[in-house]
Amino acid sequence: MHGDREEDRLGGRGMIKDESQEAIINCTEGMVVVDAGPGTGKTQTVVKRCLNLIRRDDVGKDDIVMLTFTRNAAEEMRGRLMKGISGLYFSEGADKIDDFTFKRMMRTAEGMKVQTFDSYCLGIVKSSPGQISKFFRFEKETLTHSASIVENESLNKTYFRRFLDRFLAEHASEYGDLAALAYEDPVSLYKLLERLMARGIIPLRSNGETSGIGRWFGGNDGKDLLGDTEGLRKMMEGLPLDSNDEKILKDVLSLEGYILKTKDPEMLDRAAFDSRETLLRMIHDVYYEFIRTSVADDRLTFGLAASFAFIILYEDKETRERIQCRYLIVDEFQDTNSNQLMIALMALKQPNLCVVGDWKQGIYGFRFVSIENITRFEERVRSLRDHLNEDTVRICYDIGDVKSLPLKTSYRSSQLIIDNAFHALSAKGSSKDVVSDTSNVTLINAEDSTPEDMTSFETVQCGSRLDEPEEVVRRIENYVHSGRYTIYEKDPATRKISTRPARYSDIAILCRTAKVCKNIFLECEKHGIPVFLQGDMEVMSTREGKLLLAWLRYVNDDRDTWGIGPILADMDYPLNEIQWMIAYDKETGTDHIPENVKRLRDELRKKRRRITDLIATVFKFYGLDNDNTQTIMSVISKAHRSSLMTISDVIKMIESDMDDNTTYKIDGMPDENAVIIQTMHKSKGLEYPIVIIPGVDTYAFPNTRSDTESFMFNDVIGVRSKKEVVEFNGEKMVKTSWKTYLAIKAQAKDYSEEKRLLFVAISRASQYVTMIAGDKPSCFFTHFAMRNEQKTSIPLDIALSDHVEESRTLVEKPTLPEIKPRRKNIGVHSIMHVDGGGTELDESDEAIGPKGKNYGITVHKYAELLVRGISVDQRILEEYPEIVKTGRIIEDLRREHELDAEVDCSLPINRLNVTLRGVIDLIALGKDTVEIHDWKNDVSKDNENEYRLQLSVYAHVAELIYKRKAKCFIQWLVLDETEEFDPLPMDIIEERTEKTLESYRK
Template sequence: MSEDLNPKQREAAEFKDGIAAVIAVPGSGKTRTMMERIGILVNEYGIPPEHILGLTFTRNAADEMRSRLVPVLGDLSSRVRLSTIHSFCLHLLKTEGRVFEILSGKEQLVFIKKVMKRLRAKDVTVGTVLREISLAKNNIIDPVEFKDLFYGDKTMMQVANIYEAYDEAKSNKLLLDFDDLLLEAYYLLRDNDEIHEKYQGSFRSILVDEFQDLNPVQFALLRLLIREDTDHDPSSFWVAGDDHQAIYSFTGASVGNIINFQAMFPGSRQFILDLNYRSTPQILRACQNLIQYNVKQIHKDLKTDNPDGDDVIVLEASNEETEALGVVNEIVDLVERRGYQHSDIAVLYRANFQSRYVEEAFLQNKIPYHIQNGQTFYDRREVRCLLDYLRVINKPDSDEGDEALLNILNVPVRYVSNKVKDQLKGYCRERGIHLYQGLKSMIIGTPYVRKLVKELVYFMEPLIGNAKSLEPVQVIQQIRTAFDYDRFIVDEDIPSPDDVKISNINQLQLAAVRYSTIAAFLAYTDSFQDEAVADDKQGVSLMTVHKAKGLEFPVVFVIGLVEGLMPSGKGNLEEERRICFVAISRAMHLLFLSYPLNYLGQPSKKSIFLDEIIGNRQPAFDKSAA
């Protein structure tokens, strides 16, 4: 209960009316403080639980908040409104009579592709369009404003036209995408005084977790829900977050929301939770050493009462393969000699394509692992489809070749329907032949489908005829070129900041360089389908830093600490430093940092962050004067 909170946690939890920001360092008990605050609001301040709104960003986080509130409030916890911001907006719109269906995931992708096809938009990828439209909506920029903003930029004007047509098409079909949920809820509250007053008066207390991740439309929406003048109407707006962990600028989130909170809300209180319960002093010193170089920050001294632990260990390797083997050797020692379990350990990286070397080293050495909220390297669609092309080329007249052919018929899109696939299977069954032979001889009724299938056969025939003498790396490149494969893959999915699909394809090609025949390369990749090792929830966790946010592990390895990767050459340096901060602050007892001297076959330069973490770099400014 609240008496178990430390003094700073208790002070933040007991804040009564008004506006407050709780700045919480990693592992400082932020969520617990938030739940105890809700208990105090109900049990001590007499606020009805249904007048309390708690918001966060992910369903998992909302579920965790709910489970942690039960011991505090018991049966009353179910009456507190805890949800994601998107879920809250959905409920608001439905309650106010808006009629619509949600356009999500693949449906949104298909829908916007149809819009682009109608506009004959070929100079811009679907991924770019989705990213720019989402960013615009998150910044409350409508299609007209978008056009004004990018007037004269040919590519962005094309995006603007698609944005306008996309919104019109959705409106005609009564559809909203996930970004629309936020935007439409904001417009409804902004433009309808009666509804605004209704919701502004609904909640005596609003709490927001991970406040640093708010984008402009979410922030604007919240400002419409709260009463900033609490002198005449007692209420509270209480947010929690950490500017050091603001790593979502790609969604429009701005670290300025939390840094400038007191300027935006004059008279508001600020509480700093600086006691870390998670990590050793050595790990916290590394975190402090790193983050001190950011100019835009709320300065905090990271403290802990935990006993001393081991120094941070830096591993240097000649290349990515030896880096992965170095990680393997350390894990073997940790498990066999130091008593750690595989599930105690996490390997973190900046981008998904980096997992290949680690996965291969783990599988070769029988170290169980799983990819957190993701797929193993050779199971990723863009990789798997290229391997299926190789399987057809290697063994067209086999069951393996049949299965692979069905997988690639529409990669890229050739409009081969399930009906045509069934006709092909029946045709081959009657003649006792395999599917590729049937594809060559069966007449397909639809002319444009027949033409595209003939082009596929025309491409495959010489490769199949020379399969034994072809190098897999060359064949992969031919597939990429002949079918504009990279463009297809980029257009096939909603873009992600840490899953660069082209980089995954490049990694597959790098893996293929070592093999002189397609058969040998396929034998190698097939050996990594050992699910007993590669999908073991009790194994080592492999994940990107973004996926690791909010998690903690006794042992953490952060790999690939080279310039151009961490920090990324594309990102803002201060945000890249915050990404690295999130990575190293996941560690409880042991932290390993590694870098290869050669990366992607070229000499690399170790990350500037390494010298900052270890303390070999002098601060660029006087933090005492900041």
């Protein structure tokens, strides 16, 4: 299954609908909050609601905006809209639309904004960049229309470090010892600024003040940065203390003359009411100058783009009125922050805001989001409207009644799984944790009653934490080979139920951290379990990343032992030999480094300005070509293009990524039948029949580690530094700030986000869940062990060794490298030859047209518009007569077929570990067949055989997807002929692909 999106099981045009979905679909006016639990058909419902809007004659492309948080989600949303419109057009029921309405709706859907929040904000900023300098009163620095967002956070942190170095070199004396703390941990200060941006708290230009906390916009004019000091002081009356606290604070408190256990009122007063004036002034000045520097460099972060968008809408009435729409739909609303909610309110000209989300899946607190935007929606929008309209009218509408419309039916999980997922919300994070109030939780029910013997929730405790990876393997084998676990499936179109045995691809291992994922992955590989590690990884900390770093350091400085040392160590030279090799003989001016290493160093130095080529050469030297190498090359190449980095910059970037445990998305394709391993955060939005959750141990899950950042901010304690500079015996030292320590200690530990993360993990399953812990299970584990069946690690229904030994007798296990070779993705045109001469055809497929490549591309473009129902200007038709011919073909097909154009497709050839990729010009879906049509502008049929091969690839993909017989049609537009044929067999395609791969190796 490999993680189906939760909507996929609801089908396309034949969408399942219940009363709660219908209520949302038909409620198109006013403020609407949709509480969309897991598997409830959220996206389909929102799309149907949007279709209802754009079906109206008075709603155009500028009247609706749909916002979400990932590019994939935005593309999926627009794609579903387009397919929904086609579904209405081909419908035989009361919903059927005529040609005119179809074309109008398609124009609206194609022209309306369906974007990520980040791209929406960037568009606002680029439309009125001059407002930024005006707001901040910059005299020289001006943002331009060319401003762009730098997405790589490692580059952003490096940029901030350099800025801070320059700033402190000039201003450190103004802030005393605090400057040293800022210099010591610049990343923490950068994250603090990002958090303030998310809250809409922005520094203003000072008027020459040398005291106070600086001038602020938002955050109650900066007063919120001090926190709730009175409330904090009351909390300190019940301050929980233990012996560990005494150890940490004894030295620093002795300097003040305090004894911790006495809870001296003066000590507590000083901790609660600490003024922090110098700290806040430093943060204000750093923040303001960072904005100035970023504006001068035309360089934005996601946080700056959103802050600037807010400023422009707040300050500029003309821009505000220009971008305002009548209807705004925001998906995944639990992932928004205060700043984004204010932007949403100012982006509307009428009170028609539909927010869709599930606060129970709010798991991104580290991105400074606020689930209160959805749990306290009405309170917040009314308060923010008043705030934004304080000095002038920026929101011209009344909020009106807020409708809360929950989705109450799950089309994914059994009732047992649903009940256990909701049970996670009432778990205790520790023995001192207070059980959460779940009385306001909207419960959901399973659509169908899954048979009791086809769903289960079990807890398994191992002998120790170290035994958990092997226990995961045992549970995988038990699910797949015991014969006890049946997968229950329902066809979304026919509603027919079928059952089958469990497969590896039905299973997902969801872990709290990437480190646990890696350990499980290695254990599965060790036992021969087909497995795929999906999601983000710390690729710079892999062998590939470390080797690249070593070579870059060696190229940059051949005397750098941290460069040449790791290179030689990876070649298995012993330490004493490495020391001899790199020892530099001053008399002879030589060392003993192997000649092949020196030759590669010299070759790489010639490529210093071609960073991608340099990296590729390093990996080629080791024969490395896998997902890690491709990701590293992609990340560094993109960063290099955007900022023209030197080798020293790349070295610092890799080292920073290692230090900060930075992760990057790994793009790869799992085997057809492989277990998926991913973090719980990355599993959000996916579903699997079987979910295994390891690592539910004390300290691990829930995570009880304290925040390691030096600078912090929350509503209660305000902005604080966790460290301070103190003087011991005439020597200054950095120590824990006792005031901040006590302020943090006074607050009860909040485990609510960890509970929501567990809710997400459990609710990914449709039928089976296994939760695993070691000898020290956490409160989460015991919470479920008391409720569900608990098993020990033995006995199992099938012994692990049985299956492993059996597989070894069938096929001798090959010796594999640590990381599997990357699956090759090649374009279908790469296996085609012009005139049989072995020359690859151009990817555009138009190299041999009579009027050139661009002419053919234009024909394809307008043919796609015709398929979408969009009219083409008469002037274009006269200039491109082939478009007229495509139009006739399209109209003939439309009578009995559902059409789609420019469809990406992939044909896996597992034997060769390769995937062929291409784009189908036109798919015509009939009752019993699927037709593949391809536009050709050739003046002869010299390449007919190659085109037959091309269309055959597309046809096999279509047969796999649509489960119908495929027919191929070459549309010779210049020759005005149509050629129909059956697709070539797969063995011919495989043979040509294999020969192509062999030619690459030569």
